[in-house]
Amino acid sequence: MQLENNVTHMPPTPVISLRLFVEGIERTLWLKLESYSPYGSIKGRTALGLWRDVAERVDPDVGIIESTSGNLGLALAALTAAHRVPFTAVMDPRTSASVLRSVQALGARVVTVDQPDGAGGYLLNRLAYIEQRTDEDARLVWPNQYANPANPGVHARWTAPELHAQVPTDPLCVLIAVSTGGTLTGFRNFTADSGCGWELVGVDLVGSAALGGSTGPRVLSGIGASRRSRYLPHGFNPAVRVTSQEAVSTCLWLLRTTGIALGSSAGALVASALRLFREVPHRVDAACVCPDGADRYTDTIYSPEWRRHNGVTEIEVADGVRVISPVCSAPEIATVGAPAGKAEP
Known part of the structure; x- marks a missing residue:
């Protein structure tokens, strides 16, 4: 802390x-x-709030996963790197290439969901991917910036x-x-x-x-x-x-x-x-x-x-x-x- x-x-x-x-x-x-x-x-503030909420539940071998358009992913990548915890950032093709590279440089895994969701973006499919991953591994923590x-x-x-x-x-x-x-x-x-x-x-x-x-x-x-x-x-x-x-x-x-x-x-x-x-x-x-x-x-x-x-x-x-x-x-x-x-x- x-x-x-x-x-x-x-x-x-x-x-x-x-x-x-x-x-x-x-x-x-x-x-x-x-x-x-x-x-x-501003997502740096959000990331700190989310991390404090989930930190005690995080398995250091499994880590966390979050859907992000870029800024929150970059902040969480920095936080998890400092705590030596794995992080998967679920992004889409609209994410800036420079931000994506920065997230990867901090050691995070990036998953790009490139299937449009039919509602003008990719968010719904990013969330579906996270639900699939957390169903497969109950140890994986999703801070869920959308409802936390x-x-x-x-x-x-x-x-x-x-x-x-x-x-x-x-x-x-x-x-x-x-x-x-x-x-x-x-x-x-x-x-x-x-x-x-x-x-x-x-x-x-x-x-x-x-x-x-x-x-x-x-x-x-x-x-x-x-x-x-x-x-x-x-x-x-x-x-x-x-x-x-x-x-x-x-x-x-x-x-x-x-x-x-x-x-x-x-x-x-x-x-x-x-x-x-x-x-x-x-x-x-x-x-x-x-x-x-x-x-x-x-x-x-x-x-x-x-x-x-x-x-x-x-x-x-x-x-x-x-x-x-x-x-x-x-x-x-x-x-x-x-x-x-x-x-x-």
């Missing part, structure tokens, strides 16, 4: 602010950069209070990307228990069933799901759904205008924040809990070839938006090789 205790006492992940004019009204957009979390993403209360619990006790201490603005609109729904549920529970008065907004992809609705083709990893969130069986209100084009285009716009390089889920959050700013003139402060940075997406959303292959065309997302105080020194800029203010070829 000493490893986990040291990690959870790390300094808070940074929050940076962008001052914007949106259709003539000054707004502040707060970005909480979870790329500075343990293991490089430890997932939302770690965000209610750690991530949400951390943001509240950093951005005491009231009122504040807080946007959370949804895949399992664990982070949003944790923030909802914190908001209810603390009475802080946040306006929480769930952000999902078009074609995702995570918050309900019909499924469809999706190309982004880390946001959206082929089934409804087990933590939010009745959905969530308010919720915003964005397209892959909006999310990716927002990432590219942010990089070129501010030097900030974020992952695709964060792009979806910022796109949603801009939409909400336009819709409600009195909404002047919004915070995006950005799950990761651009380092996980150099061979996907920041790759022109990947975008062409997946039919993700860049669109206008910042009409009527002017950045007043851009941040041009974010460390993530070096990971994508496109200096702020220069268009990517």
Whole structure:
């Protein structure tokens, strides 16, 4: 437990602010950069919560298995390597090749499930594979990020209070990307228990069933799901759904205008924040809990070839938006090789 205790006492992940004019009204957009979390993403926090929940049940000769689109797998691979426990990461073809190689470099076994599940993704078939494996060997532990209360619990006790201490603005609109729904549920529970008065907004992809609705083709990893969130069986209100084009285009716009390089889920959050700013003139402060940075997406959303292959065309997302105080020194800029203010070829 000493490893986990040291990690959870790390300094808070940074929050940076962008001052914007949106259709003539000054707004502040707060970005909480979870790329500075343990293991490089917000899923590092989730992994610690899940590990603490199952550690006493883990057979050191058999280990654990988990379904993951990338970030949780990387965090669990690091944790299990530190504890010398076998880990099998069940992934799919949308996982970034660089993330997959990193998971393997940490000694984890990667199983790629490449059969689409008929609901716009691969999740249902990844879960079917895990159920088959755990049926075959009862010693194999599945932390189950999709239904384990430890997932939302770690965000209610750690991530949400951390943001509240950093951005005491009231009122504040807080946007959370949804895949399992664990982070949003944790923030909802914190908001209810603390009475802080946040306006929480769930952000999902078009074609995702995570918050309900019909499924469809999706190309982004880390946001959206082929089934409804087990933590939010009745959905969530308010919720915003964005397209892959909006999310990716927002990432590219942010990089070129501010030097900030974020992952695709964060792009979806910022796109949603801009939409909400336009819709409600009195909404002047919004915070995006950005799950990761651009380092996980150099061979996907920041790759022109990947975008062409997946039919993700860049669109206008910042009409009527002017950045007043851009941040041009974010460390993530070096990971994508496109200096702020220069268009990517």
